[in-house]
Amino acid sequence: MAQPAADPSRPAVDPVEAFYAAYNAHDAVAAAALYTEDGWHEEAHNGARREGREALKAGLDRFFGFIVDAHWQPRERIDAGPRVAVVYTLTGRLGVDIKGRPTRGLAIELKGAHLFDIADGRLLGTCDYWDPAMFQRQIEAAA
16 A cells, blocks of 8 residues: 655654754754754743754754753643643753752653744754742752
């Protein structure tokens, strides 16, 4: 039986699925390669922004040391043309002690949402929304 023709309007690889695969594999190089050369990532809670593949890779390398075993579980996805929203749960363990507290190894669970801006199968940018107060409460509970 003949296979249906591929939809030329859809990229061969879904950049959102590839994003979570690279993040969950802790592969900063693969994750950064999903972005355009001048792609960006922003943390919504504080406006911190990294631009360009090298900066994205460096930021992810630091993050993967900060929350070891980090795993993103997408919960809901909404596609709206060139923008995609994904609600996720992030789990992992802290790889560092924070503010003099013995937090290394502390289990973390955060709910959040990523917004993806996409063009031609590449990520133009991502924005990450999560609750820093929830993170702080988990750190304080370790004291």
